[in-house]
Amino acid sequence: MLSIVVLISGGGSNLRALLEATADGAFPARIVAVGADTEAPGLDHAEQFGVPSFTVFPSGFPNRGDWGDELLAQIQQWSPDLVVCAGFMRILPPRVVAALSPNLINTHPALLPLFPGAHAVRDALAAGARETGVTVHIVDEGVDTGPTLVQRTVPVLPGDTEHVLQERIKTIERDLLVQTVLDIATGRTDLAAIHQSNRSATTP
Template identity: 65%
Template sequence: MLTLAVLISGTGSNLRALLEAAAHPDFPARVVAVGADREADGLAHAEEFGIPSFTVPYAAFPTREAWGDELAAQLDVWQPDLIVLSGLMRLLPAAVVARYAPHIINTHPAYLPEFPGAHGVRDALAASVSQTGASVIVVDDGVDSGPILAQERIPVLPGDTEATLHERIKPVERRLLIDVVQRIARGELELAP
C-alpha cells in the first residue's frame, strides 16, 4: 500500500478527490497526513476523513529554507512513500526537493512546459491560445520543470475567464492525479529514470 502525504495551501479540491478515491478498499494508496503552509480551508477535508494534519506557516519562519526544514521534519514523522503537492502555492526549498526526490509529484493547471508558474490559467488566457491543459509532474528544483507523468489538453472557449477556465481544468487535474497515484502504487509508472 502506497502511503501519501498531501500538501495544500487552499480549498483542497484535489485533496478531497484523492481522499474519496483512497476511501475505496481497492484503491492501492492511503493518505497518512495532510500538511499546509497556512490555515487552509482544505484541512477540513482531512478532519472529515480522519486524516492527521499539520500546518507549517510560511510566515512564521525567517527564510524559505528554515520553513523547509520544519516542513521536512513534519513529513519525516509520517514517512510517506509519496508526497503530493496539491495546490501548494510555494516552491519547495532545494534541500526539501533533494531529500525526497523523485518521490514528490505536483498537479499544474496547464499543458506543461507551456505556462509554468503560479498563474498558468491567467497566462494561457493572456496568450490567446485555443487550448491549454492539465499536467501531473515529478517535482524537481525548477518551476514546473520536472518530468511529465500525465497530461491532457483542454480547449479555451470564447468568453472564458480565469475562473471558468480553471473550473474546467480542475476535474481533469483530479482525474489525472488519481490515475497517476494508482499507476505509481501498482508499479506501472516509474518516478526515477
C-alpha cells in the same frame, strides 16, 4: 500499500478527490497526513476523513530554508512513499526537494512547459491559447520544470473567463491526479526510472 502525504495551500479539491479515491478499500494507496503552509480551508477535508494534518507557517521562521527544514521534518515523521503537492502554492527549498525526489509530484493547470508559475490559466487566456490542460510532473528545484508524468488537454472556449476555464481544468485535474497515483501505486509509473531517464537526457 502506497502511503501518501498531501500538501495544500487552499480549498483542497484535488485533496478531496484523493481522499475519496483512497477511502475505497480496493485502492492501493492511503493518505497518512495532510500538510499546509497556511490556514487552508482544504484541511477540513482531512478532518472529515479522519486524516491527521499539520501546518508549517513560513512566517514563523527567519528564512525559507529553516521553514523548509521544519516542513520536511513534519513530512518525514509519516515516512510516506509519495508526497503530492495538490494546490501547494509555495516553491519547496532545494533541501526538501533533494530529500523527497523523485517521490514528489505536483499538478499544474497547463501543458508544461507552456505557462509555468502561479497564474497559468490567466496566462493561457492572455496568450490567446486555443487549448491548455493539466500536467502532473515530478518536482525539481525549478518552477514547474520537473519531468512530466502525464498531460491532458483542455480546450479554451470562446468567452471563457479565468474562473470558468479554471473550473473546467480542475475537473480534469482531479481525475488525472487520482489515476496518476493509482499508476504509481501499481507500478505502472516508475518515478525513479523517469527521473533517471530525464537526468540522463539533460546531462551533457
